[in-house]
Amino acid sequence: MTGEKGAEVVLRLDRITKRFGALTANDGVSLTLRRGEVVALLGENGAGKTTLMNILFGHYVADEGSVEVFGQPLPPGNPRAALAAGVGMVHQHFTLAGNLTVLDNIRLGTEGLWSRSDAGAREKVERLSRDFGLAVHPDAKVGRLSVGERQRVEILKALYRDARVLILDEPTAVLTPQESEALFATLRKATGLGLSVIFISHKLHEVMAIADRCVVLRHGRVVGEVDTHATDKAALAALMVGGELSLPRAEARAAGAVLMRIAGVSTPNRGASPGLKMVTLELRAGQITGLAGVSGNGQAALAEIVGGLARPAEGRLSLHGQEPKVWTPGEALARGVARIPEDRHHQGSIADFDLTENAVLEGYRTRFSRRGWMNWRAARAFAEGIIKGYDVRCPGPSTRIRLLSGGNMQKLILGRAMAVGPDIILANQPVRGLDVGAIAYVQSQLIAARDRGAAVLLISEDLDEIMGLSDIIHVMSQGRLSPGFARGTMTAAELGLWMAGQKFEGAHAA
Numbered sequence: 001m002t003g004e005k006g007a008e009v010v011l012r013l014d015r016i017t018k019r020f021g022a023l024t025a026n027d028g029v030s031l032t033l034r035r036g037e038v039v040a041l042l043g044e045n046g047a048g049k050t051t052l053m054n055i056l057f058g059h060y061v062a063d064e065g066s067v068e069v070f071g072q073p074l075p076p077g078n079p080r081a082a083l084a085a086g087v088g089m090v091h092q093h094f095t096l097a098g099n100l101t102v103l104d105n106i107r108l109g110t111e112g113l114w115s116r117s118d119a120g121a122r123e124k125v126e127r128l129s130r131d132f133g134l135a136v137h138p139d140a141k142v143g144r145l146s147v148g149e150r151q152r153v154e155i156l157k158a159l160y161r162d163a164r165v166l167i168l169d170e171p172t173a174v175l176t177p178q179e180s181e182a183l184f185a186t187l188r189k190a191t192g193l194g195l196s197v198i199f200i201s202h203k204l205h206e207v208m209a210i211a212d213r214c215v216v217l218r219h220g221r222v223v224g225e226v227d228t229h230a231t232d233k234a235a236l237a238a239l240m241v242g243g244e245l246s247l248p249r250a251e252a253r254a255a256g257a258v259l260m261r262i263a264g265v266s267t268p269n270r271g272a273s274p275g276l277k278m279v280t281l282e283l284r285a286g287q288i289t290g291l292a293g294v295s296g297n298g299q300a301a302l303a304e305i306v307g308g309l310a311r312p313a314e315g316r317l318s319l320h321g322q323e324p325k326v327w328t329p330g331e332a333l334a335r336g337v338a339r340i341p342e343d344r345h346h347q348g349s350i351a352d353f354d355l356t357e358n359a360v361l362e363g364y365r366t367r368f369s370r371r372g373w374m375n376w377r378a379a380r381a382f383a384e385g386i387i388k389g390y391d392v393r394c395p396g397p398s399t400r401i402r403l404l405s406g407g408n409m410q411k412l413i414l415g416r417a418m419a420v421g422p423d424i425i426l427a428n429q430p431v432r433g434l435d436v437g438a439i440a441y442v443q444s445q446l447i448a449a450r451d452r453g454a455a456v457l458l459i460s461e462d463l464d465e466i467m468g469l470s471d472i473i474h475v476m477s478q479g480r481l482s483p484g485f486a487r488g489t490m491t492a493a494e495l496g497l498w499m500a501g502q503k504f505e506g507a508h509a510a
């Protein structure tokens with residue numbers, strides 16, 4: 001009943017301040033949410049969005065300010081009280097147990113797994129998944145689900161606990177465009193049923209599509225609050241960064257020598273993900289090679305081969321015209337291949353290591369060790385150089401990396417990759433989860449590396465990014481690689497047909 005929208009205030013955050021040592025992550029933030037409303041919370045990486053939501057949910061205690069849910073004050077630092085009051089949080093990083101079923105995950109923490117009849121719980125979950133359009137099988141093992149399905153489980157879990165306020169922290173950062181659309185359909189159903197949503201995203205087109213109102217944070221403060229229908233993407237971006245901003249576009253350039261060549265490579269299928277099918281690809285100096293396609297079409301298998309995590313079982317890989325004898329991440333790095341991995345949490349970093357340790361992970365370590373002894377002073381200086389050069393906002397190199405905001409973590413990984421002056425850069429979804437300013441920065445760094453003569457392999461689901469940066473574009477679909485298309489020779493619509501797999505048959509016959 002959208003007619004009721006705007007009536008009842010369901011949530012009120014009043015002048016919340018939170019400090020971490022010298023850093024003020026939230027500075028007098030006030031926010032209200034009404035019944036049936038979607039409020040988007042926007043702001044640069046490190047602006048304080050997740051911190052604010054963690055205070056609301058009781059993970060952190062605010063230094064000042066208060067929270068009210070349905071008119072009742074919420075006791076600080078008490079997630080159970082937040083849950084009981086009807087607040088449900090879907091975290092930026094999922095918290096499900098992979099070895100349990102969907103049903104058990106949903107019940108976990110709410111009730112002992114054997115306490116209530118399984119049938120009652122199952123019925124409720126089935127009803128919720130119908131009502132909210134959250135298709136997922138109650139008996140499936142969570143570990144086998146796709147990212148989009150896991151997210152549905154997280155939302156079901158919140159709904160199962162009778163949440164009336166849903167907090168979604170960057171829910172679409174890990175979704176394909178189709179999955180995002182399905183999520184929005186669910187959110188529309190939820191608000192239609194009188195639930196209220198706080199939606200955090202860096203993707204402004206999504207915010208424009210789903211939110212009624214936007215609240216913008218900068219350096220921990222609210223700098224703007226606007227009705228979505230009274231604004232546009234450019235105005236929101238300007239509010240976020242405090243000025244005009246445009247994304248870099250790479251100008252065309254002549255390519256140099258082939259630095260890496262992959263020829264006739266095939267890999268086995270892995271579960272639902274297709275393996276590579278006779279893929280041949282050349283990465284040339286001074287060129288950005290864009291790889292477009294929906295995630296899960298073989299990009300991961302290709303990235304593993306380029307980055308040294310796997311050797312092609314079938315087909316060949318050569319660097320500067322020679323086949324490497326050993327092929328490991330350390331060896332790849334030693335030969336000038338740097339990686340910006342797709343999943344910065346699991347492949348790019350170790351959460352409980354500090355920034356120095358993360359800066360010298362994997363092959364980087366050997367640069368700072370001698371006869372088995374680590375030179376920690378040099379490692380620390382290396383980390384400090386990255387922190388300074390790449391504007392990684394953090395207390396210092398001894399901070400554990402898991403305390404960094406997503407964007408700042410990515411800047412550290414980018415800085416680490418660039419610091420060795422690589423010949424070949426594997427950039428896998430390099431701007432995922434980054435704010436508009438950080439995106440412009442990362443992309444300009446990739447262009448600068450190309451202009452220095454590096455070969456860049458840019459893997460991205462974002463066609464605008466691929467078309468804006470790539471000198472040559474290939475499309476991956478079902479493990480197959482399209483021919484390369486030079487800059488400006490293809491429209492987004494044509495690339496879309498390749499992404500959908502419709503063009504491959506013709507090309508193979510030719």
Ligand SMILES: Nc1ncnc2c1ncn2[C@@H]1O[C@H](COP(=O)(O)OP(=O)(O)OP(=O)(O)O)[C@@H](O)[C@H]1O
Nearest residue numbers: 020025045046047048049050051403404405406407
């Ligand atoms: N537990 C903590 N200890 C120290 N500093 C922290 C902690 N949690 C967050 N911070 C810092 O507070 C600031 C705000 O972080 P927060 O995660 O809220 O940002 P965000 O707006 O969610 O950013 P992103 O868009 O990158 O997710 C950052 O500078 C971050 O490093």
Ligand SMILES: [Mg+2]
Nearest residue numbers: 049050405406
């Ligand atoms: Mg965050």
